[in-house]
Amino acid sequence: MWILDLVDTNVRLSNDGEILYAEPGIALVEPKQLSFGRDALAKIKLQPDQEQSQYWQKLDQSPVHPSGFAVETQADLIFRQISEIREQSGLQSEDSVWVVVPGNLSNAQIALLYGIAVQAELRIADFVDRGVAAAAAADVNGTCVFVDIGLHRTIVTQLSVEDVVSKVRVSVVSRLGLLPLLNAWIRHATDRFLDSARFDPRKFASTEQQVFDQLCQFVASDEETNVVHVEHLGNVRQVELSRTELASAAHEHYRGVLTYIDQGCPVLLSSDSSILPGLIEFLNSAGSSCVDRDLSDLADAIGRLEASDAQSDSRSLHVEIPHRERERSSVSEKAVSLPAPTHVLRQSIAYPIGTSFSSGELGGATLDFQLNTNAEGLEVVPVDGATVEVNGQRVSSPVSVKIGDSIVASTVEYELIAVQTDG
DSSP states (O other): OEEEEOOTTSEEEEETTEEEEEEOSOEEEETTEEEETHHHHTTTTTSTTTEEOOHHHHOSOOEEEEEETTEEEHHHHHHHHHHHHHHHHTOOTTOEEEEEEOTTOOHHHHHHHHHHHHHTTOEEEEEEEHHHHHHTTSSOOEEEEEEEEOSSOEEEEEEEESSEEEEEEEEEETTOOHHHHHHHHHHHHHHHHHHHHOOOGGGSHHHHHHHHHHHHHHHHSOOSEEEEEEEETTEEEEEEEEHHHHHHHHHHHHGGGGGGOOTTOEEEEEHHHHTSTTHHHHHHHTTOEEEEEOHHHHHHHHHHHHHHSOOOSSOOEEOEEEOOOOOOOHHHHHHHSOOOOOEEEETTEEEEOTTEEEGGGSTTOOOOEEEEEETTEEEEEEOTTOOEEETTEEEOSOEEEOTTOEEEETTEEEEEEOOOOOO
């Protein structure tokens, strides 16, 4: 089975578990040359004006500045990297490829990606949501969160895991990405160089690139410490850095994801994310339980999807996958049964629902909707003329809701939660 995993930190193509292409989604656009992946990464500080690292994130036809060799738009860069993937992997035009994509892509972006793939003679079996595929083989019940750290931002996907794994909600954390993290670690290394040798490696592009390269290698390794060397005008300076130091420097970036993770909720991390210094420890200390997911899990999940879903000529994004078969204990069955919502969470404050609740009861909030409890459970009733969304879908009539559902009204978000008391 061919799988193209479009995570921009490491775009991967595999066939039956064998990885045939693995490069970052980064390009260096020069007037007469175009390079991708590690070749581009090796010049990211030397030629920052030619570096392009957001084309997979943007996935549109906006212009590239400055344009260069056979490249005018973001879509051109995607086409060129897909073409490189085909050439380097030996992928044939008759080979059918499952494409795994981030959970925040829109239908328009999926359609554009499909058009680019057709132009590049890439035969697509279908598209699969990356968070759903990761959770489909995870040993969790009820709800979980998939945290997927990209080059510039992080996608946090809340998932429901029952007999079928489905996507509940997707959030984007703009301040957490691999490149911002590396820049934070460069600043930390610079402070160490200034303290020990009164030398600022960021002053020169060549020395900043040296620090960047060595930090990339250190983060990807399993070493606890690493000596960073910088050579300039024949002089060599060095400092020793630890993963603990890098973890401390990253805490402000990591903290951004906690807003989207309930305490105690299982957190799934991609293999690329789980290696980041201190990330697992930081999330666990906040009450989460982290599980690492790798590419073989995606193959397992897609295999079950392929077996359960007859293929057609049309292409779509799969946001539901059958869960892998497993023995469920009585405790696991209890975990799937979620309690009824008891409170509405608004701006970190929980308000009791009781038999009914109105958004107009809250200070500064407008009367946009009511929550009513009946024999069937809880329902949200929009007020005439109000703009109300439930889990991202506009509603104008009463809709049943449950714990974990999100309501947005007048740009204010409300989340349904259950507060349990002893006894």
